[in-house]
Amino acid sequence: MKFKIGTSEKLDMLKFKNLGQEREKIIKSSYTDNVKFDYKLNNLVKIIHPKEIKVTVTNIINETLETKTFELKPLNGTLPNFKAGQYIVLDIMKNGHIYKRSYSISSSPKDLSSYQITVKKVRNGLVSNYLLNNVKVGMEFTIHGPFGNFTYNRLRDKYDVLALVGGSGITPIMSLARAINDNLEDLNLTIIYGDHEEKDLIFKKELDELAKKNDNIKVRYLLSDEHSSVYDTGLISKDTISEYEIGKYSYFVCGPIHFYHHLNEIFKELDIPNKLIRHDIFKENEVLKHIKHNLTVLTNDEKITLSCYEDEPILQALEEADIDAPRKCLVGECGFCRSKLIEGKIRTDETRLREADKDYNYIHPCVSYPLSDITIKLCK
Amino acid sequence: MNYDAIVIGAGNGGLVAALTLQKKGKKVLLLESHNTVGGVATSFVRGRFEFEASLHELCGFGNSENTGEIFELFEKLDILKKLKLKEINETFHVMTIDTNEEYTMPVGIENFINKMEEYVPNSKESMQNFFELCQENDEALKYLNEAKGQIDSEVLKSKYPRFMVFASYSLEEVLNAIKMPKKAREIISTYWTYLGSPANEISFVHYASMIYSYIKLHPVIPTKKSHEISCALYEEFLKLGGEGKLLTTVQKIIVENNEVKGVVTTDDKTYYAKIIISNASPNLVYGKLISKEDVPLKARQLTNARTLGARGICVYLGLNKSPEELGLKNYSYFIYHTLDSKKEFERMKKLKNDNMVGVVINNAIPNASPKGTTILYLTGLIFSDTFSNIVTKDNYFDLKDAIADNFIEVFEKTTKIKIKDAIEEIEVATPLTFARYTNHPDGVIYGYQARKSDNLLPRLMNQNNEDYIKGLYFAGGFASRLSGYSSSYKSGEMAALKALAKKEVNDEI
Numbered sequence: 001m002k003f004k005i006g007t008s009e010k011l012d013m014l015k016f017k018n019l020g021q022e023r024e025k026i027i028k029s030s031y032t033d034n035v036k037f038d039y040k041l042n043n044l045v046k047i048i049h050p051k052e053i054k055v056t057v058t059n060i061i062n063e064t065l066e067t068k069t070f071e072l073k074p075l076n077g078t079l080p081n082f083k084a085g086q087y088i089v090l091d092i093m094k095n096g097h098i099y100k101r102s103y104s105i106s107s108s109p110k111d112l113s114s115y116q117i118t119v120k121k122v123r124n125g126l127v128s129n130y131l132l133n134n135v136k137v138g139m140e141f142t143i144h145g146p147f148g149n150f151t152y153n154r155l156r157d158k159y160d161v162l163a164l165v166g167g168s169g170i171t172p173i174m175s176l177a178r179a180i181n182d183n184l185e186d187l188n189l190t191i192i193y194g195d196h197e198e199k200d201l202i203f204k205k206e207l208d209e210l211a212k213k214n215d216n217i218k219v220r221y222l223l224s225d226e227h228s229s230v231y232d233t234g235l236i237s238k239d240t241i242s243e244y245e246i247g248k249y250s251y252f253v254c255g256p257i258h259f260y261h262h263l264n265e266i267f268k269e270l271d272i273p274n275k276l277i278r279h280d281i282f283k284e285n286e287v288l289k290h291i292k293h294n295l296t297v298l299t300n301d302e303k304i305t306l307s308c309y310e311d312e313p314i315l316q317a318l319e320e321a322d323i324d325a326p327r328k329c330l331v332g333e334c335g336f337c338r339s340k341l342i343e344g345k346i347r348t349d350e351t352r353l354r355e356a357d358k359d360y361n362y363i364h365p366c367v368s369y370p371l372s373d374i375t376i377k378l379c380k
Numbered sequence: 381m382n383y384d385a386i387v388i389g390a391g392n393g394g395l396v397a398a399l400t401l402q403k404k405g406k407k408v409l410l411l412e413s414h415n416t417v418g419g420v421a422t423s424f425v426r427g428r429f430e431f432e433a434s435l436h437e438l439c440g441f442g443n444s445e446n447t448g449e450i451f452e453l454f455e456k457l458d459i460l461k462k463l464k465l466k467e468i469n470e471t472f473h474v475m476t477i478d479t480n481e482e483y484t485m486p487v488g489i490e491n492f493i494n495k496m497e498e499y500v501p502n503s504k505e506s507m508q509n510f511f512e513l514c515q516e517n518d519e520a521l522k523y524l525n526e527a528k529g530q531i532d533s534e535v536l537k538s539k540y541p542r543f544m545v546f547a548s549y550s551l552e553e554v555l556n557a558i559k560m561p562k563k564a565r566e567i568i569s570t571y572w573t574y575l576g577s578p579a580n581e582i583s584f585v586h587y588a589s590m591i592y593s594y595i596k597l598h599p600v601i602p603t604k605k606s607h608e609i610s611c612a613l614y615e616e617f618l619k620l621g622g623e624g625k626l627l628t629t630v631q632k633i634i635v636e637n638n639e640v641k642g643v644v645t646t647d648d649k650t651y652y653a654k655i656i657i658s659n660a661s662p663n664l665v666y667g668k669l670i671s672k673e674d675v676p677l678k679a680r681q682l683t684n685a686r687t688l689g690a691r692g693i694c695v696y697l698g699l700n701k702s703p704e705e706l707g708l709k710n711y712s713y714f715i716y717h718t719l720d721s722k723k724e725f726e727r728m729k730k731l732k733n734d735n736m737v738g739v740v741i742n743n744a745i746p747n748a749s750p751k752g753t754t755i756l757y758l759t760g761l762i763f764s765d766t767f768s769n770i771v772t773k774d775n776y777f778d779l780k781d782a783i784a785d786n787f788i789e790v791f792e793k794t795t796k797i798k799i800k801d802a803i804e805e806i807e808v809a810t811p812l813t814f815a816r817y818t819n820h821p822d823g824v825i826y827g828y829q830a831r832k833s834d835n836l837l838p839r840l841m842n843q844n845n846e847d848y849i850k851g852l853y854f855a856g857g858f859a860s861r862l863s864g865y866s867s868s869y870k871s872g873e874m875a876a877l878k879a880l881a882k883k884e885v886n887d888e889i
């Protein structure tokens with residue numbers, strides 16, 4: 001093949017040979033200022049996704065006998081924007097240990113001068129009860145986030161949303177209702193809120209007011225342990241859900257893990273597609289402390305052996321032993337605690353592991369429990 | 381603590397650099413900001429879906445009979461047997477918004493030429509010439525790579541005479557010179573966005589090497605997303621005794637007398653080594669990690685002379701119907717207003733430009749998501765800092781929604797395929813997301829733009845003159861092979877071998 005590009009082959013070859021020198025020349029004539037790594041976008045990352053935020057408790061509201069709302073204000077500046085339904089991770093010092101727990105933000109995304117989290121007493125709850133009993137106005141905490149995908153998306157979700165709430169699962173939904181009221185979200189929200197008795201219902205007064213004020217917020221209560229003429233009695237059932245036209249609604253499920261399992265059975269019976277179901281699980285682990293295994297933890301610099309009960313999430317044992325393992329959501333959603341199982345057997349509630357991670361024995365210690373003596377390796 | 385080498389960042393370049401050094405018996409420390417390795421070569425899970433974060437198709441692979449450079453690299457690194465890669469049976473499939481054109485190009489040189497002849501009669505001869513040049517280009521590049529910057533122009537002249545003639549020209553200039561019909565030129569330039577420069581700016585050498593490797597060797601994709609490759613590289617590194625620390629960010633590189641000494645991490649630990657390979661950008665290294673007074677003049681000038689490359693936007697969709705049910709027949713959907721890359725390059729300086737590449741990963745890997753579902757990801761590029769200028773903390777969520785809206789609408793309108801009602805999961809990545817996960821300036825995903833003297837050849841030819849600080853080398857998308865999976869893997873190997881070679885020379889002296 002014959003072809004010609006420039007004026008002559010010779011010149012083209014010369015041009016090629018000069019490519020390097022040409023580059024040298026450009027470099028030499030370029031300006032000599034210091035290189036600055038100062039980009040608006042990279043700076044914005046630190047504002048939208050800060051590594052941590054120092055906050056003070058500025059107000060404590062008694063919601064019910066067993067529930068309090070804590071208002072957290074940043075020591076400096078304003079807080080990152082968030083979507084209703086997201087959570088923060090709170091570092092809690094208790095008896096010299098640092099516990100990290102996630103709490104949904106219950107306040108509206110409109111007010112970024114503070115976040116509110118709402119905490120309910122949990123039977124044998126290690127950390128929640130500590131918060132309820134010991135936290136005073138003026139105390140300082142470190143928080144991380146906001147994180148999470150339990151948020152409304154108009155491209156994915158139906159305009160009509162049926163929120164199925166169990167107990168303290170009301171917190172992210174409260175934020176969503178407030179966001180609708182503040183014109184930050186546009187959807188038609190119907191809340192079915194189940195708890196034991198009327199006195200357990202959190203935010204009842206405000207929910208009723210919001211429903212009165214907004215055509216697209218409706219709320220209905222369901223009490224399992226109290227018979228009254230005002231409220232429905234029982235648990236959220238197949239019949240309750242069938243009252244709402246199937247196919248018209250997206251379902252936002254929020255509550256304890258057994259509540260979620262219960263509803264999942266119903267969804268299966270009703271043949272409701274995955275697309276229409278979003279969930280947020282609340283979990284505080286109750287450890288019965290029967291069977292104990294050795295847990296060996298490897299880091300790059302250390303080998304530590306401790307023990308872990310068979311019904312205790314591995315992550316919880318690490319926390320008790322003051323090992324600063326990475327952790328965020330604690331329910332196997334976010335994958336942040338990803339660690340490698342070197343030896344031994346585990347049981348897991350895992351659903352979110354990457355395929356390739358399975359091949360290399362990665363686990364999420366927040367939802368994994370030892371079935372034998374085990375060894376795990378942390379990521380640093 | 382002392383190491384032979386420290387690698388900053390575990391993206392493709394960093395992983396290969398670390399493993400190459402470890403294989404040579406060096407004591408290596410690999411530091412990575414995130415809790416997984418791979419950089420953008422990773423995946424994430426939402427609901428029932430594991431989404432590929434970046435990879436559309438891997439080039440330069442091939443198979444055992446017809447090996448490409450990445451096949452050979454993975455074989456050398458002993459990870460080949462652990463990987464399950466699938467061939468993609470299509471080079472590209474492109475549609476235009478303004479002119480309603482559609483072309484689907486097959487793999488294999490013969491097939492490609494024949495298909496082009498169908499679309500553009502009388503293109504055959506120029507296409508054959510094109511592939512002849514591609515082949516010579518390939519061989520010449522191999523020589524240049526092996527010569528490691530020590531190029532003997534007599535060898536070049538006798539063995540690759542045509543290479544020396546076309547090597548300093550753009551894609552557009554060479555295609556014109558071989559008299560390829562206009563439409564064929566436009567079609568064959570479809571991949572221009574993969575290299576992030578229009579046909580008049582991208583060098584023929586670079587473009588030809590990429591497209592040739594796709595057409596001749598088949599593009600491939602790992603069955604368990606790019607995370608499969610990233611994991612395999614890291615596991616092999618650990619197995620050989622390499623030390624990796626994730627969730628560990630380097631905040632300082634210690635330089636004394638123009639020589640690297642070590643690094644300091646954000647948890648205030650110091651690690652020492654005489655070789656440092658950075659997968660982080662030169663902008664970060666010279667602009668933040670190294671003290672101002674220790675950055676040589678030329679390093680500043682080089683960095684200041686360069687233009688940041690493409691910013692990326694990606695809309696990841698988990699659909700609750702199968703590709704057949706939806707009517708998604710192709711693997712890729714390149715969607716442009718027109719096939720004129722110069723015009724489109726200008727258009728793509730705006731945030732809302734409608735151009736995108738859609739990938740239906742299930743059409744190569746049927747079980748990439750649960751049965752009866754589809755993963756479709758739509759990637760768009762922006763060739764300016766317009767996103768940064770528009771975005772604020774308060775409009776960020778709305779901006780993401782608006783971007784997704786537009787991508788989906790344009791995709792539906794152009795392909796006439798309805799996807800909206802099937803969306804079960806959706807996630808949007810913006811330049812801000814990429815800035816967060818890579819720490820790269822302005823969230824660019826393609827390193828520096830391949831323009832003028834910053835194209836592949838000038839970078840390769842000068843690679844030995846640009847190591848301005850003793851012991852400091854770069855790997856990844858900002859380095860001398862430019863961006864892309866294959867290039868960044870290869871650049872990791874190049875940086876490691878160069879560091880070792882220079883070290884030996886220095887040790888002898």
Ligand SMILES: Cc1cc2nc3c(=O)[nH]c(=O)nc-3n(C[C@H](O)[C@H](O)[C@H](O)COP(=O)(O)OP(=O)(O)OC[C@H]3O[C@@H](n4cnc5c(N)ncnc54)[C@H](O)[C@@H]3O)c2cc1C
Nearest residue numbers: 389391392393413419420434436437630660856857864865
């Ligand atoms: C959406 C998208 C689609 C793409 N599609 C394709 C495709 O189909 N085919 C193809 O070939 N290429 C594709 N690319 C390009 C390709 O992914 C990249 O060129 C390549 O992965 C870059 O690798 P890298 O080595 O530069 O590392 P990067 O992925 O850029 O990673 C850099 C790493 O360094 C770490 N780091 C940075 N600073 C520090 C620090 N101070 N301390 C510690 N760690 C640090 C970061 O955390 C990160 O992990 C695509 C890219 C994107 C974003």
